Amino acid sequence: MTLTTAVDHRGRRPVLVGVDGSASAQAALAWAAVEASYRHCPLHVVHTFSWPVIADPFGLDLTEPMNDSRRAAAPDVRVTAELFSGAAAPTLLSQAHAAQLVVVGSRGLGGFRGLLVGSVSATVAAHAPCPVIVVHPHRDGTAFPVSPVGRVVVGVDGSDVSAAAIRFAFQEAERRRVGITAVHAAMPTRQHPSLQVPADIVEQVDQQLFAAAMESERVLVPGIDVETKLVHSHPAQALIDEADGAELIVVGSRGRGGFTGMLLGSVSQAVLHHAPCPVAVVHPHRTRATKRSPAHQFADLEEQA
Structure with a gap:
């Protein structure tokens, strides 16, 4: 069963949202509608059911939740439902x-x-071929507001996946006209005492790597208020500490320390499970034939992000 309403968006790929009638799904639908409006693309609503079912699934109006203030916030979005x-x-x-x-x-x-x-x-966050945003409702069960209220938080660790996450974060911040808080967690390394590097040198190197990771996006997306935080704690905890009041947390699917073949690293999993705000998981965009440079990855991610 398919339902279509509103206007066309010149063949742009849609924002896809899954709904099931839960409070979390209502929050996701509200977020997805506004996201589609920001991106000037259609919204595709999907509901699934398994036999046997108690209610009549064919009597379900999948776009009914759009017929309220959320529709008013995204009036020009073309909506399809299946x-x-x-x-x-x-x-x-x-x-x-x-x-x-x-x-x-x-x-x-x-x-x-x-x-x-x-x-x-x-499962969707781990396996989807495009970025995934997981929307947590407020603690009282209500959906996140459709108007931006906080900053976009992004984790930075110098990896290729982190570079893709930074670009996604800048574009989301630009769409919402909010600032970015970039967090890099410098964890102490275990090494032989005779090889120990002075703490101030390690700090300087981390600061330089952090600045280099952010600089290209500052140039490509100017005018964004960027706050950088270099902290000494576990990366997941550092990001979760910034979650209260945040608009969105953006993480790469696997960080610099991730094991090859893992679809989601320990940091992204921890943030996904424990952050109280929406979390975006960004995967690298590669082909099997060749390893893409960060610059090419960014170009490939233009439409996805």
Whole structure:
């Protein structure tokens, strides 16, 4: 079943959002609608069900949640909606190949109480071919406001994936007209005492690497208020500490210390599970045939981000 409304967007790939009637899904739908408006692209709403079902899924109005203040915030977005029979995660992943961004709620109707992130959102964040935003509702269950209220926080570690996350963060901040807080966590390294580098030298090197990682995006996306924080703590904890009041946290799928083949690293998983605000997970964009340079990765990510 497919439903279409509003105007065309010149063949742009859509923002894809999964809905199931939960508070998390309503928050995701609100976020996705405004995201599609910012990107001047369609919004594609997907709902899945598995047999047997108690209610009549074909009587479900998938765009009903759009007929309120959220529609007013994104009046020109073209909305399509589809109902699928099948498991949620595989369905969303199959649809994600035609999308520029996937938005999911942190926990659906089938989630266990107390879990911040459900199996569907974690699976989609790990396996989607494009960036994924996981939207946590407020602690009282209400959706995040459609108007920006905080800063975009991004984790920086000097890796190629981090570079892609920085670019995504700058573009999201530009769309929302908010500032960026870039966080680099410098953890002490274990080494033989005879090889120990003075702390002030390590600090200087970290500052230089941090500045270099941010500089290219400052040039490409000027006018953004950027605050940099070099902290001495675990990277996940450093990012979670910045989450209260944040508009969005952006992390790379795997950091510099990640194991080859892992789809989500320990830092991105921890932030995804424990941050109280929406979290964007950005994957590197590579082909199997060749390893892309950061500059080419950025070019490839233009449409995705």
